Structure formats: C-alpha cells, structure tokens
Amino acid sequence: MSALRITVNGREHVLSAPPETTLLALLREHLGLTGAKLGCDVGDCGACTVLVDGQAVNACLMLAAQADGRSVLTIEGLATPDGLHPLQEAFERHAALQCGFCGPGAILSAKALLDANPAPTGAEIRDALAGNLCRCTGYTKMITAVHAAAQALRGAGAEMPPLGLTASPSIPLPGGEKGGGLS
Amino acid sequence: MSDRRTVTEDPALRESLSGLEASARLPATLPPAQFPIETLVPEVRQQTPAVGQRATRPDARLHGLGQTKYIDDLALPGMLHARIKRAGIAAARIVRIDTRAAEAMPGVMAVVTGRDVPVNSFGPSLQDQPVLADERVYHAGDGVAAVAAATDAIAAEALERIVVEYAPLPAVLDPFEAMREDAPRVHPPASNVYAHKIIRKGDVERALAEADRVFEGRWTTQMVEHVPIEPHAAIAAWDANGRLTVYSTLGRITLGRADIARTLALPVNRVQVIGTIVGGNFGGKNEISQEPVLALLAKKAGRPVKGVFTRGEEFYASTTRHPFFMDYKTGVGRDGRIRARKVRLVLDGGAYCSWSETTLGKACILATGPYRIEHVQVEAFAVYTNKTVAGAMRGFGAPQVCFAYESQMDEIAAALGIDPLEIRLANAFDEGAASPTGQTLESVVVKASLEQAAARFGWREPRS
Numbered sequence: 001m002s003a004l005r006i007t008v009n010g011r012e013h014v015l016s017a018p019p020e021t022t023l024l025a026l027l028r029e030h031l032g033l034t035g036a037k038l039g040c041d042v043g044d045c046g047a048c049t050v051l052v053d054g055q056a057v058n059a060c061l062m063l064a065a066q067a068d069g070r071s072v073l074t075i076e077g078l079a080t081p082d083g084l085h086p087l088q089e090a091f092e093r094h095a096a097l098q099c100g101f102c103g104p105g106a107i108l109s110a111k112a113l114l115d116a117n118p119a120p121t122g123a124e125i126r127d128a129l130a131g132n133l134c135r136c137t138g139y140t141k142m143i144t145a146v147h148a149a150a151q152a153l154r155g156a157g158a159e160m161p162p163l164g165l166t167a168s169p170s171i172p173l174p175g176g177e178k179g180g181g182l183s
Numbered sequence: 184m185s186d187r188r189t190v191t192e193d194p195a196l197r198e199s200l201s202g203l204e205a206s207a208r209l210p211a212t213l214p215p216a217q218f219p220i221e222t223l224v225p226e227v228r229q230q231t232p233a234v235g236q237r238a239t240r241p242d243a244r245l246h247g248l249g250q251t252k253y254i255d256d257l258a259l260p261g262m263l264h265a266r267i268k269r270a271g272i273a274a275a276r277i278v279r280i281d282t283r284a285a286e287a288m289p290g291v292m293a294v295v296t297g298r299d300v301p302v303n304s305f306g307p308s309l310q311d312q313p314v315l316a317d318e319r320v321y322h323a324g325d326g327v328a329a330v331a332a333a334t335d336a337i338a339a340e341a342l343e344r345i346v347v348e349y350a351p352l353p354a355v356l357d358p359f360e361a362m363r364e365d366a367p368r369v370h371p372p373a374s375n376v377y378a379h380k381i382i383r384k385g386d387v388e389r390a391l392a393e394a395d396r397v398f399e400g401r402w403t404t405q406m407v408e409h410v411p412i413e414p415h416a417a418i419a420a421w422d423a424n425g426r427l428t429v430y431s432t433l434g435r436i437t438l439g440r441a442d443i444a445r446t447l448a449l450p451v452n453r454v455q456v457i458g459t460i461v462g463g464n465f466g467g468k469n470e471i472s473q474e475p476v477l478a479l480l481a482k483k484a485g486r487p488v489k490g491v492f493t494r495g496e497e498f499y500a501s502t503t504r505h506p507f508f509m510d511y512k513t514g515v516g517r518d519g520r521i522r523a524r525k526v527r528l529v530l531d532g533g534a535y536c537s538w539s540e541t542t543l544g545k546a547c548i549l550a551t552g553p554y555r556i557e558h559v560q561v562e563a564f565a566v567y568t569n570k571t572v573a574g575a576m577r578g579f580g581a582p583q584v585c586f587a588y589e590s591q592m593d594e595i596a597a598a599l600g601i602d603p604l605e606i607r608l609a610n611a612f613d614e615g616a617a618s619p620t621g622q623t624l625e626s627v628v629v630k631a632s633l634e635q636a637a638a639r640f641g642w643r644e645p646r647s
Contacts, residue, residue, distance in 0.1 A: 020336075034256035035249020037462070039412045040494040047412050075249030088247040092239065100246025101413045101462030107247065135412050135463045 004068045008033070009077025017064050024048045024059035026067075027074055035075035035104045039133075046132035049105035050074050056112040058131070075104035078111070087111055090149035091142070098136035106132040110146045118154055120146070242460065253462050254416035254432055255491050262418065263292050265480050265490040266338035267315075267326040267473060268345050269500060273356065273569040274369075275320045275349035277327065284344040285330055290337040293483035294345070296328045300475065301448035307438060307470050309377065309536040311370060312572070314446050314475045320349065321369060322534035322569050324500035326473075331480035331488045354569040358508065358531040361566045369534065369567035377532065378540050378565035380547045382619050385558030390523030394514025398595050402511070402587035406531070407504035409576055413462020414497050419477035420487035427478055428455045434468045446475040466575035467501055470537060502574030505542055505565075506531040507583035509550075511591050514558075519599055519606045526550045528563035528584070530573070537574030539565040546580030551619050552588035553629050554610040559619045604637050 004015045008031060017026055027033045027050065036059050039047035043058040050059045051073040078085045087107050090096070097103045106129055113120055113128035120128070125146045126139075134142070245251045282294045297303050297317025304310040316325040328345050332338035355361040361375040369375055391397055417431040427449065433439040436458040444451045461468060473490045481488040492500065507530055514523035528546055532539045543565045550561045596606040611629040618624060637643060 028256075033249075034252070037253070037413065038255060038491070039414070042494065044494075045412055075247075079248055084244075084247070091247050092243040095240065095243070097240065097243045097246040099411075099413070099461065099463045100242065100251050101253065101411075103246045104249040133412060135410055135465070 007071040021064045023062040026064040086149040086152040090145040094145040096141040096145040259487040262487040263331040264335040270320040273354035274352040278348040281346040285341040290333040293331040312535040358566040382561040387558040387560040390558035391514040409465040409467030411463030414492040416491040419481040504576035505573035509587040523558035530565040533572040542580040550584040
C-alpha cells in the first residue's frame with residue numbers, strides 16, 4: 001500500500017490502495033464516482049474515459065498509482081452548481097445520449113478535444129471520439145453536439161463550421177435553428 | 184479524506200441526532216458537487232401530433248451528468264462479487280466437478296454447481312437451457328460452477344481452482360450437418376430440428392414452371408453479437424423472510440421473474456425483479472442468464488451478490504443473432520412482375536431455443552418481401568448446434584430475409600434490364616394488400632416511401 005495524493009474534480013485526496021488498483025476501480029469503488037463505466041476492461045470501448053491533467057485516458061488501463069500527484073476530472077466534476085457544461089447541454093439537446101452508458105466517456109473525450117482545439121473540424125471530432133464506442137449508434141448526433149458546444153464555448157457569434165457530413169438541408173431543425181447533421 | 188466531514192459538526196444536525204446512539208453518527212460523504220438537476224420537462228407535452236416535433240429525452244440530463252445508476256453502479260451492504268466458470272468445450276459429459284480448493288480460499292463465501300439448482304432448466308419458449316450445466320455441456324459458454332467472493336479478483340482466482348473433468352462428445356457445428364438423420368443429437372433424444380414452419384399460398388411449382396424467367400440464389404448471414412456497452416449485470420439479495428430481490432439489466436422483467444421463480448422452485452410472489460436503466464439491450468437482455476446463479480450464491484453466503492459479465496462472456500455466454508441460410512427461387516414475367524417465390528430458410532439456433540420460434544415465425548412471414556406474389560411457399564427450420572445460443576436481436580429475423588429478397592430483386596432487375604426502383608414499384612404492396620399468411624395490410628406506404636426517397640437523393644436524375 002502506497003500513499004497517493006490525487007486531485008479529483010478539484011479536491012485533493014490522500015489515499016492508500018493496493019498496487020493493482022486501477023484508476024477506474026479507485027474512482028468507482030473507493031471514491032463512489034460511478035460516472036466512468038466498466039465496459040470492456042481492456043481499453044477498447046472508452047466508457048471509462050476520464051481526463052488526467054487534461055488528457056483523455058482509459059481509466060481501466062491506468063493504475064491508480066500512475067495518477068499520483070496528478071489532477072483527474074470525471075464526469076461528476078464537469079457541471080457546476082450554476083449550470084451544465086456546454087458539452088452536457090449540447091449532448092442533451094442534440095439527442096446524443098440514448099442509453100447513456102457511453103455518454104460520460106464521450107463527453108470527456110470531447111472536452112479534451114475542445115480544450116486543445118476550440119474550433120475542430122468534423123474529421124477532428126470523429127478522430128477524438130474514435131475511442132468511444134456507442135452501440136446505440138449515436139455518433140452523428142454526438143458530432144453535431146460537439147460542434148454546437150464548440151460554438152457555444154467560442155461565443156454565440158461564431159460561425160458553425162461545415163459538418164463534413166451528408167447533412168440533409170431539407171430537414172431543418174424546428175425553430176429556425178442552425179442545426180445540421182442528420183436529425 | 185479531505186471531502187469528509189462528520190455530520191455532528193453541523194449544529195442543526197447535532198441537535199437532530201442527539202437522541203441517537205453514538206454509532207449512528209457516521210461520517211457523511213458530501214456529494215461530489217451539487218448539480219442543476221431541476222425537473223427536466225420534455226419540450227413536447229402532447230403525444231400527438233408528435234411527428235415532426237422536437238423532443239428531448241427526459242433521462243438525458245442524468246446521463247450527461249454521469250448520475251444515472253446502472254446495475255454496476257449500485258452496491259448493497261456486505262455485497263459479494265460473483266464469477267461463473269465457463270465450460271470452454273462445445274460438447275461433453277461432465278464426469279466430476281471438484282470445488283474444494285476454491286471453497287478453501289480466504290474470501291470465497293459460496294460456490295455452487297448445477298446440482299444446487301432446484302429446477303435446472305429455463306428458456307422463454309422451450310425450457311432447454313440449464314442454469315448451470317450439470318451432466319452435460321451443450322456449448323462452450325455453458326456455466327459449470329460459480330463463486331461468490333469478497334472481491335471480484337478473488338472470485339476470478341477461485342474459478343481457476345475449480346477442477347472439472349469432461350468426457351468429450353462429438354460436437355455438431357454446422358446446421359446442415361445437424362439436420363442429417365445420422366448426426367449426433369445436441370439434446371438427445373430430441374431431434375436437432377426444434378422448430379419448423381411452412382407457409383403455402385397458390386401453386387408455387389406450377390407458377391415457377393410457367394414463369395418466363397426463374398432466378399435462384401443462396402444468401403447467408405453471420406452470427407452477430409449485440410455488444411451492449413453495458414455488460415449483463417445483476418444483484419441478488421434475500422431478506423430474512425425468504426423473499427428474493429433481483430436487480431437486473433433484464434428487459435422483460437415479468438417474464439424473467441417467472442423464470443427465476445421456476446428455477447428456484449419458489450412461488451412467484453416471493454421474487455421481486457427490479458429493472459433499472461439499461462446500457463443497451465438490442466434484444467440480448469430479453470431473458471434471464473446469471474440471475475438464478477446469483478440468487479443461489481446469495482442464499483448460500485447469506486449476503487447480496489453482484490454479477491457482471493466480462494466482455495468475453497458477452498460474446499460466448501449471451502445470445503446472438505441467428506446465422507441464416509436462405510435459398511430463394513423466384514419466377515418472374517418479362518415485365519418484371521414476380522409470379523412465384525419459393526424460400527427455404529435454415530436458422531442456426533446454437534445450443535438452446537431461446538427466442539428462435541419468434542425469429543423463425545417472423546422471418547417466414549416476411550421472407551417474400553413487401554411484394555404482391557400470388558404463388559408462395561416458405562419453409563423454415565431452426566436447428567440445434569453446439570454453438571453460442573442465437574436468440575432475439577433487433578427485428579427477430581426480419582433483417583436477414585430482407586438482405587436476401589432485396590439482393591435477389593437487384594439481380595432480377597439487372598438481368599431483365601429494368602431499373603431497380605421501377606421493378607420494386609411494379610411489385611410492391613398497395614393499400615389493402617394481403618401478406619403471405621393472409622393478413623390484410625393497412626396504412627401501406629411502400630411505394631410512396633420509395634418515390635419520396637428516390638426524389639430526395641435524385642435517383643431518377645442522370646448519373647455519370
């Protein structure tokens with residue numbers, strides 16, 4: 001057992017855990033943060049994605065000890081008492097959350113992208129979400145949602161970049177909203 | 184930990200707790216944050232007219248916040264973790280199972296085998312599936328023993344210490360081989376063909392003989408796993424009155440409740456099944472799997488038991504989509520009108536029936552497609568093989584036959600030099616058309632849908 005000093009969602013924890021404890025097990029079983037999910041346990045599905053020092057990682061593949069001295073953000077730390085994060089709002093609004101199991105991981109992968117690249121192209125978004133499998137096949141809506149969140153984070157005046165998708169202009173979103181993508 | 188405080192630090196709380204024993208003054212853990220989870224009101228308040236309206240999922244807010252509680256996010260006090268040992272052999276007689284070394288491991292609280300199951304069979308239509316294989320293994324994903332331990336790692340380690348001796352039996356892995364009279368029986372003495380259906384309309388042989396052109400072909404589809412991102416998960420807990428509560432990812436909880444009660448030889452009213460939010464089902468969570476095993480472990484250990492399938496178990500120990508072998512013989516006039524269609528379907532059902540009967544029935548009714556055909560014959564067989572079980576998956580057999588009849592439609596169109604859209608419009612159902620089984624169909628919009636789709640993507644515009 002080694003003492004670990006890990007900041008989770010802005011709060012510092014001093015913990016001891018058996019050396020084989022993964023970061024995912026630490027978060028879910030020791031800290032009660034169950035937003036990151038165990039989907040495959042081998043780093044394929046991305047349901048366990050969290051941010052470590054701003055970088056999206058598969059928490060099932062990272063040992064808790066490797067997070068010593070670092071800062072971890074889970075989905076529980078994304079919203080504030082004042083409101084949802086623009087990504088959470090956009091995912092909800094654009095119906096990118098169906099069963100919801102892959103949602104926390106996908107949102108955090110998107111956050112890592114937008115923190116580094118405030119105006120990503122469709123290809124860059126797809127690349128950033130490539131490690132987050134969604135079996136309800138909500139990818140198109142996720143990509144639309146990430147575009148919308150990027151726009152919101154840049155300020156409402158910014159122009160929406162082309163989606164790089166086969167958008168259907170004949171099915172506009174109600175309310176004259178500038179949506180895009182296949183709704 | 185820095186995020187903990189003692190509730191007695193709060194004067195108001197201290198006041199309210201003053202009458203309680205000191206042991207009740209446990210440290211309270213603050214929630215990680217206070218979220219804006221005011222009631223989410225759907226934008227569409229009325230059910231009709233809903234088409235064209237924008238709607239928001241009422242559960243999306245909690246999904247996005249990571250606050251939705253799936254089964255694996257729940258924990259009951261004293262809860263143990265279960266693992267199931269899988270046979271890893273397609274067909275065998277079980278000679279002996281030695282669980283002593285596993286039971287002796289520190290942290291192991293209960294071990295069960297098929298002999299501990301009161302009624303060791305279940306299934307949504309035929310009860311042909313053992314909860315845990317006891318005398319015979321029917322496919323490699325069969326469970327043969329299960330362990331409940333203080334941690335998942337101890338349970339996994341304990342599985343390695345369970346010794347199972349098998350006497351291998353000849354396995355049948357091909358459905359056509361399984362249909363032969365001399366093939367080994369998967370469930371002796373029962374026939375390997377466990378479901379069979381014929382639909383006849385008109386005189387298909389005469390119509391085929393009189394048709395201008397006859398097209399024949401075989402199409403096959405593969406086994407498909409649902410792969411929900413959330414694996415199968417369940418928690419079983421008994422109360423002191425001998426009532427069982429099962430939290431499960433099960434989609435059909437009333438059916439599952441009856442099945443669980445039956446396998447445990449309990450009256451149905453002693454079993455409560457709580458279905459929670461499910462992280463993907465797609466038909467793969469429509470019947471019980473590990474629930475009775477967890478219940479038996481929980482009873483033996485006297486503690487709640489949770490079981491979560493590994494990703495591997497999702498592939499070999501849960502159901503899949505049936506592989507189909509589809510032979511089509513279709514008689515067509517020079518005008519492109521289909522006069523007769525004869526279809527033979529063979530469904531590879533794997534080791535157990537599961538939802539095969541439903542799949543077979545639906546595939547038969549839909550096998551000739553949404554087309555007006557006067558002379559029809561459809562014959563279908565569901566066959567046991569010593570493979571992963573095929574069951575329900577989105578559409579129950581409809582996608583497989585659609586692949587076959589639409590593929591053949593394209594071949595016919597190409598051979599006759601008719602546009603693929605026009606040949607479909609010439610044959611498609613109209614309002615009031617009859618299905619092959621004689622059902623009169625209403626609200627038929629096949630042609631309108633085809634026309635609208637063709638207009639949307641410019642099918643009739645010149646192509647380069």
